[in-house]
Amino acid sequence: MRVALFITCFNDTLFPATGQAVVRVLERLGHEVVFPPDQTCCGQMHFNTGYQRECVPLVRSFVDTFADADVVVAPSASCVGMVRDFHGRVAEVSGDRGLAAAVAETAPRVHEFTEFLVDIAGVTDVGAYFPHRVTYHPTCHGLRLLKLGDRPQALLRAVEGIDLVDLPDATECCGFGGTFAVKNSDVSVAMGTDKVARVLATGAEVLTAADNSCLMHVGGLLSRSKSSVRVMHLAEILAGERG
């Protein structure tokens, strides 16, 4: 299958290893990956912070960039949630009917990485090897907007050598929340600190998720507390190979 990668601005700039892992997994499974070079940002930060008008050109640019792609895959549940659930609203706010029609065409073809693997590529065993104790945090947008359900865990369970342990109170938000992490940093840190305590209780070496943004928040707290627990995007685990 020919798959257009929407890397997301955040992963592109700060977590290129995640994008490389996505490419490795998709190619290992025999898919052709293309990277439309004009892509920038889905507009989630602007939209969620109240800057809906500023979001309009970003949505326009997104639909132009991915207009020709049959299948778009992104390694971020929250960015995919933005595209699928809210680009339509941005188009509505803009009053541009052409944009609304373009969004209606593009948005349903955009898939989160684990969703693509399980639902479209039809695999749960991607041939990965990762001999570590891992716990998985279902990020809120993956859980409640995209309704990823058990897909990420199914993929992780199929990884050879993995010791996958349940995270207590896993479905509770980690406290990141985009600009919430800065605007309400005290509450954000209080929530994240509780998440950290639960991660530590599992004895896991690695905390994984489908969003690097939440991982950056929890990982930042872990690092400040001198913990040796690493955070790692799920794609990087699925890319793991023997030797």
Add this chain to the structure above:
Amino acid sequence: MTGTWLGMPPFPEAARKALGDTQLRTNLRKATGTIRGKRAAVVAERADWEALRVAGKEIKDRTLHNLDTYLEQLERNVTAAGGVVHWARDAAEANRIVIDLVRAADADEVVKVKSMATQEIELNEALAEAGIAAYETDLAELIVQLGHDRPSHILVPAIHRNRAEIRDIFLREMPGVTEALTDDPAELAAAARAHLRRKFLTAKVAVSGANFAVADSGTLVVVESEGNGRMCLTLPEVLISVVGIEKLVPTWQDLEVMLQLLPRSSTGERMNPYTSTWTGVTPGDGPREFHLILLDNGRTDALADDIGRQALRCIRCSACLNVCPVYERTGGHAYGSVYPGPIGAILTPQLRGVTADEVSPTLPFASTLCGACYEVCPVLIDIPQALVHLRAKAVDAKRGKPSAERAAMRVAQWFFGSSRRLRVAQRLVATGGRVLSRRGRIGRLPGPLKGWSGARDTATPPRRTFRTWWESR
């Protein structure tokens, strides 16, 4: 702390203070955890729960879309049954009507049924100013009132208090209570019961709200757990009910759906212990006079907003509070309003106006948009959607005034305008990150980055972005 919400600081500031109260956090975690579990268990019993939620939403939407018709129908039916209907545009009007009615009854005290609407209009404070004493009869509301305090939860307003604190409040404020009182819950309840009985038997006027008003029969409905509400609704000579105009349901058949949704979502019970209904007045039985005050107080403004109006479906169950990770850590007072938690964050700025005071514009931002509230709402209020919508309203209301945040958002928008500009931004991030980095990570930073970096490290941004890697393959 005083009984009024005037002058509350922005949410982040109030939340910071609340986070420092470890007793509060322990109480909240325990209480919300217990109610969450009970709710989940009784909801799971109903195979048709999702269908009930859809029905609840549609009944409320139909009512709101035809509110004028149903309100007039209610007025006709209440009047035909011997009640008197009053219309109040705002808090001041509603309070004045109540005060005039109490004075007309020649009374200087009233007993009250727990009511969010009368808290919203700060009726007790207005009555006190007019020389009329108001006695809250719901146990938790009584604790709040005697403690000269404010409610911090819709259903359990004294959730922030523990037994020892309640015992101290009773000892200090309740006539006839002696040092012999312990903090045993049964003893505390008995003390409150003895105190309240005297009030029930002497008060000539009662003030209530209502959970529902059935338009086609003119019937008011109050659901409660203690029976104190029923004492207020039946014993006094005059009953005054202050009811928000969104509380209507068209028929008893619609009420049936709501009465299945509310107790399960609220207290986690299949049915609440007391459901009182009354239609006008009945000679020889109950109050001789009944006054219904229909309150707008910002509701028609909310109704005019295509996304915001869904907040008017709310049946005040407080399920959203009990699952909210932000509420669980800050408690209700930080929201600066009688309506705390996720529903308060979308209701308060709409009822007051998003720029009305310091706290209102900050409320839509008091959420991570995690969506746990929407998952449990019995009338399917998409709270995250409404929060984001109200954030845009808060931002738009300040356009034209200088704002560092808006300047930053504009800069970001410009950089996201093309991949060429994005590359420039990425180079700036990589260079800046390396300058600030020590041993592979960025620690505490000053200025606007303090909020992020105060408690969190950041990994040093990599030299090579994904797209440079891709091009070099």
